[in-house]
Amino acid sequence: MKEKILQTLTSLREYACSKGVDAAFLYHEEDSYLMRFANSAISLNTNEHLIRLEITVYEDRRRASYEMITDLNKLDEMKQGVDIAAEMVKYAMPLNYQPSIPHIKENYADVQGFDPELGMMSGEEKLAYFNDATKDLETDKITLSGIFSSGINILAQISTKSEYTQYFQTSDAQVTIVLAHADLKWEVTAEQSAHKKDDLKPEELHAELSFLIDRYKNEPAQQVPVGSYDIVFGAAATAEMISFMNWIGFNGGLMKRGFSFLTEDHVGKKVFSEKFNLMDDPSRLETFPLTRDSMGMKREAFPLFVNGVFQKFTWYQDDADEFGEKPTGHNVPHKSLVLDAGEMDVNSLQDLVKMPKDKDILYIPFLHYMNIVNPSKGLVTASSRFGALLLKKDGSVVVPYNVRVTQSLLDIFGDKVAWMSKQQTVYNTSASYGARNPVAIVLPKFIRVNDLEISHSNSSY
């Protein structure tokens, strides 16, 4: 398959060259499978096999793109795409900067993140995984929801600048299990991310879910008072906040356009807690890394925050071109973010419940529907979901209804950070919008942040 893909790209390049057209080609192929559960049944079992081709044509400072969903047998249709983009570019308006055309300097293929066994898992195997992970946990009232999303993803590129190609192939799986009470409406979740089949461990999810269900079964939910709390965020909640930081934080283009809480003045300054060390590290296979960017640039470990000090912005090529910045190898569909572990030996929910506490602690595993209230301040808002717990100083556990947190990322990851877990976990943040793009963040299992405001507290679910 790889040969046929690269041969097709080479043919397209030759065609563009023969027409005197400067062009870049991005090939994306996905074989996606999604088994979705609801009300303890499989509510949907679907697969898509899609090939997308994006053709970008350049003429001086003008640029135009043509995208198609196609298949490898339709070379003529793809060539027509080149003609259409070449026609469009004539009418495009020149940019006030020179856009860079991808220039790949050597043939490069990275299939380290590909495990055929994961990519080709059968429906029966996925169902067996779900059955193991939820064994004896479902009842008439406690029902199962969730997804087993898995697939194979291929990216391949060429441009008229050189005859060389880049090729990336990965396999991935994202598992979410939700157990919800039909009448009481509480819900708990456990999730897993996999880049190879061995990563799939249904017994781990089973252990987490049974612990949570026991808590929820035995403790009636309560409305907790609004006000200030010491909050322990779980990996899902932290990953969501880091993802937002990736958007309105260290993205250079958005900073230049005023959509960031970081400015050029922050470079080299302490912005967050000294416990905060965040890196874009393409050597971590768990993050489904891209080891070259689409400009052909080698991607290496890129520190973003060191002991809370902001290091540098990342740049998409187009933003770098426009603002006269040096490219940083970030013309990629996703980064490979890794947040360093901390010192606290609290690595499971059981550890967290057991640990001695100087005061009550609110545990928020998951933040639902986060949005940006004020990008310049890093102010975001979201509600808790999936098994929040109020861990009382006296060792007892209260189940709270969901609460809302409206806080600045600068505060959450600033000096209020009390500790981070010694162990890291992998949290899969892939969205299923548009083309498949598996992405995961490596981060500590828990982060405790003192003195954060809860602005709303539900009186029911």
Next chain:
Amino acid sequence: MHKQLKAHIDRLKAAGATYVDARWYPVEEANYLMMWNGNLKETTSSRESGLGVRVLYKNAWGFSASSDMSNLSTLFDKAFDNASVAAERVTFPVRLAEKDAIQASFKSPNQIDPFGVSLANKIDFLKSMDEKLNQPGVVQRASEMMFVRKQIVFLDSEGSEIEKNIVEVFPSIQVMGIDSTGETHSRKFSPDRLGVTRGWETLDMQLFNENAERIVRELNEVLVADPCPKEDRSVILLPGIMFLQTHETIGHALELDRILGYELAFAGGSFVTLNDFGKLRYGSEKLTARADATLVNSPGSFGYDDDGVPAQNNLLIDKGILVGAITGRQMVEEANAKAKRQIFDGSSGANRATAFYRVPIERMTNINIDPGEDGSLDDIVRNTEKGIILDGDKSWSIGSNREQFHFATEIGWLVDDGKVTKVVKNSTYKGETVKFYNSLSAVGDESTWVVHYVDNCGKGQPNQIMQLGHGVPVCRFDNVRIGE
């Protein structure tokens, strides 16, 4: 192609499937242009075609899709196989509400086909807008236009054969500025429904010019404004935010699949239970909401849904009482059976998929609020003691059961003793859905009612982005916390 699809549908029926449908997109085209600070950043066209097959076998669904139509047998078989695996775990057998077999077609109304307009003309329009927006106070300006054309052929094993030809046009302009504290503020405009068609004629230069001037002026007012106070006030929501309030806390809350727990793994559930239909006082007597897919000229009006059910106009909330939901064929059967009473007479025709490679699910059509009897915006302001007028969606975050929400808007105008006193920045409001709608104290008349289009409603796994509309008047809600 019709014949071949029919033959495969019949083949799977003969193999034991209880229902099969095929959605064939001979063509879906899009054209997107975006200019940012004078730079034409995006000049993109796209084209796709393909087939999605849905099979009901042994009470479970299977779906398969591909852009490669050279081997239809494999594609249909894959959908059948997927259903066979799903049939291993069935708790509530899938049944489909009755419908008539229909042979029909639908065409969305447009006067001037945007795909017939030259790229040069489109770029000229953007250039002209960009120049218009390039004013003092504006540090970032963006103008964009998106055109979509799709042809959809629907065939099912019950004898339906429907063809739809839909053209969508979504233009918008936006300006951003930075205040003296370094904070960014923005203001945007996208045209509401302008008449009975939405082709290239939507790009009405005079309308855009007037609104470009307005958003620049309002942005500059926000840039020098005081922050929104943190207190309780009446909020007067203009259609530019009322549409989103309706969308998030009536529309999504009343999708029957959410109510039945089908979105619990992702989007969330709903505070509404089956028990609530006919009983729950969702809002004050002034609140009447409906799902109206028969509204002329809106992305939420599409003739026939992807179950092949014709468009309808159904009440959701009647004078404050919950009476209806957004439904497809499967969910109404399940809801009636689970409630042990006939809540729904049949599908409301709201099962839609966003592309050939996605499966249809319950989606909003046009979720509208009926105009009321409290006069014009001026009348409502005159009758407000301590309030704030809000407009322009900036941020929205809603609880997983749609039970509570937090919104930020682009602009706010304080109202004291019946008069607008000043503009404020960083306006926000929050509330609990049922309490909020029960505090609805004024609903504007027809003069305040507009149909706002939405082009980015996300739902489902795999995720689907859908287009729809909201016809809403100006509404006032009392005792709402703002500024938090």
